Amino acid sequence: xxxxxxxxxxxxxxxxxxxASYENRNPADHGDQIGTFAASGPGDxxxxxxxxxxxxxxxxxxxxxxxGEALKRAGDIMTEKKEELADGMTRExxxxxxxxxxxxxxxxxxxxxxxSEGRRLFSxxxxxxxxxxxxxxxxxxxxxFGIVTPWNFPIAVPSWKIxxxxxxxNAVVWKPAQDTPWxxxxxxxxxxxxxxxxxxxxxxxxxxxxxxxxxxxxERITGVSFTGSTEVGCRIAGVCGANGKxxxxxxxxxxxxxxxxxxxxxLALEGVLWGAFGTTGQRxxxxxxxxxxxxxxxxxxxxxxxxxxxxxxxxxRKKDTEVGPLVNEDAREKVETYVRIGQEEGATLRAGGxxxxxxxxxxxxxxxxxxxxxxxxxxxxxxxFGPVLSVLRVGSLDEGLEVVNGVRYGLSSSxxxxxxxxxxxxxxxIEAGITYVNxxxxxxxxxxxxxxxxDTGNGHREGGWPVYEFFTDMKTVYVDYSGRLQRAQIDTWSxx
Ligand code: NAP
Ligand code: MG
Numbered sequence: 052x053x054x055x056x057x058x059x060x061x062x063x064x065x066x067x068x069x070x071a072s073y074e075n076r077n078p079a080d081h082g083d084q085i086g087t088f089a090a091s092g093p094g095d096x097x098x099x100x101x102x103x104x105x106x107x108x109x110x111x112x113x114x115x116x117x118x119g120e121a122l123k124r125a126g127d128i129m130t131e132k133k134e135e136l137a138d139g140m141t142r143e144x145x146x147x148x149x150x151x152x153x154x155x156x157x158x159x160x161x162x163x164x165x166x167s168e169g170r171r172l173f174s175x176x177x178x179x180x181x182x183x184x185x186x187x188x189x190x191x192x193x194x195x196f197g198i199v200t201p202w203n204f205p206i207a208v209p210s211w212k213i214x215x216x217x218x219x220x221n222a223v224v225w226k227p228a229q230d231t232p233w234x235x236x237x238x239x240x241x242x243x244x245x246x247x248x249x250x251x252x253x254x255x256x257x258x259x260x261x262x263x264x265x266x267x268x269x270e271r272i273t274g275v276s277f278t279g280s281t282e283v284g285c286r287i288a289g290v291c292g293a294n295g296k297x298x299x300x301x302x303x304x305x306x307x308x309x310x311x312x313x314x315x316x317x318l319a320l321e322g323v324l325w326g327a328f329g330t331t332g333q334r335x336x337x338x339x340x341x342x343x344x345x346x347x348x349x350x351x352x353x354x355x356x357x358x359x360x361x362x363x364x365x366x367x368r369k370k371d372t373e374v375g376p377l378v379n380e381d382a383r384e385k386v387e388t389y390v391r392i393g394q395e396e397g398a399t400l401r402a403g404g405x406x407x408x409x410x411x412x413x414x415x416x417x418x419x420x421x422x423x424x425x426x427x428x429x430x431x432x433x434x435x436f437g438p439v440l441s442v443l444r445v446g447s448l449d450e451g452l453e454v455v456n457g458v459r460y461g462l463s464s465s466x467x468x469x470x471x472x473x474x475x476x477x478x479x480x481i482e483a484g485i486t487y488v489n490x491x492x493x494x495x496x497x498x499x500x501x502x503x504x505x506d507t508g509n510g511h512r513e514g515g516w517p518v519y520e521f522f523t524d525m526k527t528v529y530v531d532y533s534g535r536l537q538r539a540q541i542d543t544w545s546x547x
Contacts, residue, residue, distance in 0.1 A: 053084040056232060058091055058256060059239045061102035062249030067257065068094040075232060078145040078376040079366040079413040085143055088232040091257035093265040096224070099253035100271050103195040103222040106250030111192035111220040119169020122214055124245035126162030129155055129206075136206065136237055138368060143233045144202050145375035145413075146330045147367040158210035158238075160497035161514075165214040168519060172219070182544060183533035190523040192220030194273030197266045199226050199259075199287070201279045202378055203333045205234035208301075211501070211513040212276040213238070217247060219522040224253040224272070226263045228279075230378050232256040259283065267291060274298055276521070278335075278513075280434075281460075281506050288509060299511035299521050301502055303434040304462035306492040307340040307455040309477065311448065312347050314467035318489060320354050322467065323440070326491030328362060328374055328418045332438040333382070335507075336463040336485070336493045340424075340431060341442045342454050348444050352422055356402045359418045359440075364407050376413040377437055383414045386437035390419060393430040393441070399423040403438070426457050434460070448473050456482045462503035463492040484508065 055072065057064040066072070067089035077083035089095070110118070129136065137151035146154075176187035196216050200209045209227065216223050227235035239254045255262050267275045267287045274297035277284050281302040291298040308326055310319045326338030343351055367375035377383040383406075390404050403419030416438060424431050424441040431441050445451040455464060464483040468474050474488045484503035485495065495501045501514035511521050531537055 054086040056086050056088045056236050056256070058089045058095055058099070059243075059249075059252065059254040060095065060099045061253075067091045073229070073257070075143065075230065077142050077413075078378050079368070081412055083142070085233050088256045091226075091255040091262040093261075095255050096262055096265045096269065099224045099255050100195060100266070100269050102250050103224050103253050104271060106248055106252070107192070107195055107222040110217070110222060110248050110251040113220070115169040115172050115218065115220065117169070118218055118220060119166040121246040122162050122169070122218055123166035125214070125241050125247070126159045126166065128241045128245055129159045129162065132241070133159075136234075139237065140205050140231070140234050141367040141375070143231050144205055144378055145367050146333075147372050147375055150330055151367070154204050154207045157204070157207035157497055161207070161210040161214050164498055164515075165218040168215070168218055168516075172519065172523070174525070179529070181531070181533070181537045181539065181542065183531065184537060185530045185532070187528055189526045189528060190219070190519070191526050193522060193524045195222045195224060195271065196522065197226070197269070197272050197275040198223050199263050199267065199275060199277045199279065200228060202228035202230035203330060203335070205231035206238055208278050209235065209238055211518065212278075213242075213252075215518045216276070216522045217242075217251060219519060221273070221522055222251045222253075224255065224266055226255050226257070226259070226266050229256070229258050268294070270294060272296060274521075277301070297521070298509065299513070300509045301335065301513060302507050303460055304335045304337070304503065304507055305340060305432065305434055305458045305460045306336055306338055306463040306465075306483075307342050308338045308465040308467070308492055309342045309451045309455055310344060310347060310351060311451070311466065311468040311470070311473055312344040313469045313473075314347065315469065315489070316347060316351055316354070319351065319467040320358065322465065322491035323355060324358055324362070326465070326493050327440040328359065328438050329493060331375055331377055331416075333378060333436050334493055336495065337436075338465070338492045339435060339440060340455075341440055342445055342451050343442060344451065345444055345446050352401065352442060356420055359402045359420055362418050364410060364415050364417065366413070374418060374438065376415045378414070380414055382437060383416055386416050386419075386435060386439060389430055389433070389435045389437070389439060393421045393424070393428070393439075396428045396430065397423070398428060398430060398441070426454050432458055448476065452477060452480050456480070459506040460503065461505035462507040463487070465490060465492045484512070
């Protein structure tokens with residue numbers, strides 16, 4: 052019998068109302084059932100928010116450095132459990148162990164960053180325009196936040212939201228992706244073990260429409276931090292906008308790697324293999340377009356096709372696996388649809404384009420490369436979220452930058468060149484939240500801002516320090532110690 056996992060509400064592990072549950076399977080092996088998980092509904096979300104409001108009242112009074120100590124312990128526990136977590140995460144969502152270890156490490160880094168932020172939470176002060184008067188700004192806990200996350204970084208992405216939210220003294224109600232509830236249960240167990248008061252953290256697993264929708268629409272929350280598709284994110288933003296709630300959105304991407312004719316081609320090759328096929332292409336920052344200068348196009352495509360065809364597919368828990376499965380059958384069918392679209396649009400299939408032989412027990416798909424892609428094709432415009440790379444050919448830096456920018460998204464980007472002027476022109480002109488020079492589009496570090504422009508985001512950033520702005524309220528304080536009524540803008544100081 053597969054193990055049955057529950058929600059975490061009001062400090063207890065409890066089944067969903069009415070006992071509703073769903074099963075979750077290993078994407079590399081359909082026969083391997085990970086467990087059954089609570090399929091939560093509005094009633095569960097309602098109780099979770101009520102309890103989080105109580106948790107907020109208590110946790111928000113704990114001094115920030117003390118809150119940071121609990122998050123430091125969470126980082127320590129994750130460090131001890133890194134292998135165990137990585138193994139379970141790979142079993143749950145498929146990417147190879149080397150990547151799930153990195154996923155856990157990112158959460159550890161984020162925990163330690165948050166812990167140290169407990170002794171900063173810096174704010175501003177400025178001189179008053181009046182004599183004997185002081186002005187400064189405090190950062191205050193803001194309330195209860197709804198946290199809605201995707202499955203591709205089952206611990207790292209939640210950590211970017213939950214650790215800063217808690218450090219700032221807020222409570223959270225978390226609806227993780229339906230495909231990665233096991234990882235979410237581990238995360239919450241670690242927080243509680245680390246000493247975060249149980250009511251400050253609530254977990255409601257289940258489906259977006261049944262558990263996510265009532266969470267983001269509840270009037271009692273202060274705001275929502277969301278990572279996922281642009282479609283769902285914009286819908287959530289509509290609900291939050293109508294309710295006057297703040298919302299932070301990290302959404303889709305169609306990231307490009309631009310390779311100029313003066314680039315180190317070996318380096319560019321390693322970069323695109325990792326960027327396009329790491330996590331089976333299921334990263335928001337995945338390289339899904341390769342934009343090649345005409346003069347190196349054929350040589351790089353030749354090398355790339357050869358190397359991509361040799362990537363070892365398999366169960367991510369096996370030592371020599373380089374590429375794992377897609378997360379579920381729907382994701383694989385979406386990839387198949389786009390491969391068909393690419394062929395109908397007239398692009399040339401140079402590698403992959405099919406399910407691999409001998410791996411029928413999982414949702415595998417071969418690393419796929421299209422050449423002859425033009426900027427207006429759907430495979431050059433739409434997020435596929437799988438191991439499909441579209442190669443476009445350009446004749447100059449200007450044309451390359453135009454192609455790179457010619458999509459609705461703006462998350463990550465990359466240029467390979469040895470020419471410093473070209474590199475800086477690209478840094479200046481690429482419309483994206485992240486630009487790499489001589490590195491692939493993936494590989495964010497926890498202490499730098501992370502996020503995108505255009506339809507990728509709504510102006511907020513995670514990672515590093517800006518996320519602490521989102522999760523706090525500012526209070527401006529004026530202290531007048533003159534002993535008389537001083538009127539700003541009216542009583543002016545003049546030299547005697
Ligand atoms: P998704 O379908 O948008 O789902 C994201 C989360 O929203 C899941 O927990 C989902 O629940 C929930 N949800 C769905 N409908 C909802 C609703 N009406 N109300 C509230 N919540 C709802 O995205 P995904 O397929 O999990 O992830 C892939 C997408 O995420 C890609 O577009 C990728 O680019 C993006 N992504 C972006 C970043 C970034 O930082 N920019 C990072 C990672 C991923 P269910 O699981 O039940 O559907
Ligand atoms: Mg699954």
